[in-house]
Amino acid sequence: MFDYTFHWRQAFKALPDMLAGAWVTFETAALSMIFGVLIALALTVMRELKNPLARGFANTWVSIARNTPSLFQIYILYFGLGSMGWHVSSWVALLAGITFNNAGYLAENFRGGLKAVPGTQVRAARSLGMSAFQAYRMIVVPQLLRIVFYPLTNQMVWAVLMTSLGVIVGLNNDLTGVTQDYNVKTFRTFEFFAIAALLYYLIAKAIVAVARLLAWRLFRY
Amino acid sequence: MFDTSFTWNDFLYLLDGAWVTLQLTFWAILLGSFAGLLCGLLRALLPRATLPLAWVLDVFRSVPLLIQFVLFNSFKSIAGIDISAFAVGCIVLGIYAAAYFTEIVRSGVLSVPFTLRRASRSLGLSYLQDLRYIVLPMATRVAFPGWLNLVLSVMKDTALVMWIGIVELLRASQTIVTRIQEPLLVLCIAGLIYYVMSLVVAQLGARLEKRWQEND
Numbered sequence: 001m002f003d004y005t006f007h008w009r010q011a012f013k014a015l016p017d018m019l020a021g022a023w024v025t026f027e028t029a030a031l032s033m034i035f036g037v038l039i040a041l042a043l044t045v046m047r048e049l050k051n052p053l054a055r056g057f058a059n060t061w062v063s064i065a066r067n068t069p070s071l072f073q074i075y076i077l078y079f080g081l082g083s084m085g086w087h088v089s090s091w092v093a094l095l096a097g098i099t100f101n102n103a104g105y106l107a108e109n110f111r112g113g114l115k116a117v118p119g120t121q122v123r124a125a126r127s128l129g130m131s132a133f134q135a136y137r138m139i140v141v142p143q144l145l146r147i148v149f150y151p152l153t154n155q156m157v158w159a160v161l162m163t164s165l166g167v168i169v170g171l172n173n174d175l176t177g178v179t180q181d182y183n184v185k186t187f188r189t190f191e192f193f194a195i196a197a198l199l200y201y202l203i204a205k206a207i208v209a210v211a212r213l214l215a216w217r218l219f220r221y
Numbered sequence: 222m223f224d225t226s227f228t229w230n231d232f233l234y235l236l237d238g239a240w241v242t243l244q245l246t247f248w249a250i251l252l253g254s255f256a257g258l259l260c261g262l263l264r265a266l267l268p269r270a271t272l273p274l275a276w277v278l279d280v281f282r283s284v285p286l287l288i289q290f291v292l293f294n295s296f297k298s299i300a301g302i303d304i305s306a307f308a309v310g311c312i313v314l315g316i317y318a319a320a321y322f323t324e325i326v327r328s329g330v331l332s333v334p335f336t337l338r339r340a341s342r343s344l345g346l347s348y349l350q351d352l353r354y355i356v357l358p359m360a361t362r363v364a365f366p367g368w369l370n371l372v373l374s375v376m377k378d379t380a381l382v383m384w385i386g387i388v389e390l391l392r393a394s395q396t397i398v399t400r401i402q403e404p405l406l407v408l409c410i411a412g413l414i415y416y417v418m419s420l421v422v423a424q425l426g427a428r429l430e431k432r433w434q435e436n437d
Contacts (some may be wrong), residue, residue: 004299067373067419068412069380072391076412079404157283164285168384176287189295197284197292204283 011191014182021178022199028166028174029159032095036102036159037152041141043107044114058107065104071165073097078169091173094166098159106148106155113147114140146219153211157204164200175199226401232410238393239414241307245389246376248311253318253375254368260319261326281320287381289313294385310382318375322368329364330356362433369426373419390414 046058065073074097081088088096117140125135145152164176171177179196183189260278263271281289293313297304333356341355342348383392394411398404 064412064416067377068415069377069391071380072408072412072415075391075395076405076408079398080408083402083404161283161285164287165381167287176285189291190299193288193291193295197288200285200288201280201283 006191007188008191010186010188011182011195014178014192015195017178017182018175018195018199021173021175022203024173025160025163025175025200026203028091028095028098028163029156032098032102032159032163033152033156035095035099036106036155039099039103040106040110043103044110045136047107047111048114061100062104062107065101066108070097070101070162071168073100074165074169090166090169090171093169094163094171094174097165098162101162102155102159105158106152109148109151109155110144113144116147117143149211149215149219153208156207156211160203160207161200225403225406227397227403227406227410231397231401231407234397235390235393235407235411235414238388238390238411239418241387241389242376242379243418245307245310245314245379245382245387246372249314249318249375249379250372252311252315253322253371256315256319257322258326260323262330264323264327265330275323278320278323281317286313286317286378287384289317290381290385306382306385306387309385310379310387314375314379314382317378318371321371321374325364325367325371326360329360329367332363333359365426365430365433369423369430372422372426376418376422377415 043058043061046054047062049055074093077096077100078088078090078093081093121139121143122135125139126132130138163174166174167176167180172181175196179192182192186192260271260274264275290310290313294306294309297309337359338351338355341351346354379389380391382389383395388396390411394407398407401407
């Protein structure tokens with residue numbers, strides 16, 4: 001039954017390349033999180049507005065992002081835009097897809113967080129002479145970010161895991177892409193992907209650890 | 222501009238793919254629910270002894286699903302286990318769902334106040350009776366929304382099984398795109414099917430939740 005010999009040495013030789021890929025993965029995830037948070041904040045504000053157009057747009061965004069697979073979202077951006085004559089690279093499609101997805105999920109989290117900030121505080125801020133934007137920037141958003149900090153780290157881990165989908169649209173320099181390249185060349189599927197899995201696990205754990213440190217540093221009043 | 226070579230048969234082919242997606246979701250959730258229920262109860266009732274279990278399940282939540290599919294698929298060939306790709310998809314998704322469901326069940330069980338359980342024990346209920354009549358009904362109400370979210374997310378994650386060669390909804394749309402070269406239209410139809418499936422599951426869940434709340 002077990003007549004397979006593992007060739008770990010070959011896989012370990014590829015480790016530097018895979019670490020470089022891991023860095024690309026992390027970078028992509030971090031970028032998508034930065035854009036995702038900004039868009040999600042905008043979407044959250046838009047959902048609070050009275051303007052039906054803005055609200056409809058934000059609601060549509062959130063419900064599409066949450067009700068379709070992220071792979072489908074990346075596909076639409078890669079093949080769909082391509083068929084309209086916009087040729088995007090697979091990395092851009094991946095980044096845009098994950099950002100779209102992150103923004104949708106985070107907007108839902110932010111809405112929950114927004115409910116936890118009492119409305120009276122906004123009114124108090126306004127009566128102190130702050131403009132609406134100032135009240136949001138200095139009163140609501142800092143408290144909001146504190147409440148959603150834990151979901152935010154969760155989403156960051158999700159974003160790292162989602163970058164592995166890039167390989168399906170042909171990305172070859174992130175961690176999964178590099179691994180797949182080696183896999184195609186050597187057919188040592190199990191060894192290479194086991195190391196990739198380990199690296200992903202380490203990245204995820206590192207993010208959680210850093211987030212915990214940050215939370216300890218930031219939220220001690 | 223609006224003439225298309227998308228035929229009725231193509232649509233039926235997509236629906237076939239959607240059926241595979243639903244089957245995968247069903248089996249994965251069935252497996253994940255039983256395993257997750259067991260692990261979650263163990264985690265909540267024996268927190269110290271089952272700490273290693275928590276670490277193991279954490280691995281499944283920190284490694285991309287795509288890589289889990291590839292790893293398990295190649296492990297299957299290495300170990301010479303003769304099962305279909307569909308079974309591989311169900312097992313991997315099932316374990317993945319179980320890893321998440323364990324946490325949901327654990328937090329559900331822990332949400333039942335300990336004093337309540339002590340009260341039930343002092344009324345003469347045995348340990349199992351306490352679990353059956355006090356913890357189960359209360360924990361179910363807490364855990365159900367989480368479970369529903371899990372069903373929806375597993376349904377979306379089934380899209381990844383295309384990588385190990387199962388023709389489900391997204392792969393089916395890919396096949397049609399290759400033939401008729403109208404990616405935007407075909408993908409939009411596939412997306413609509415996903416959207417409708419998610420919406421129906423979410424609606425059913427919301428209705429169930431409401432019916433339970435009437436009896437509270």
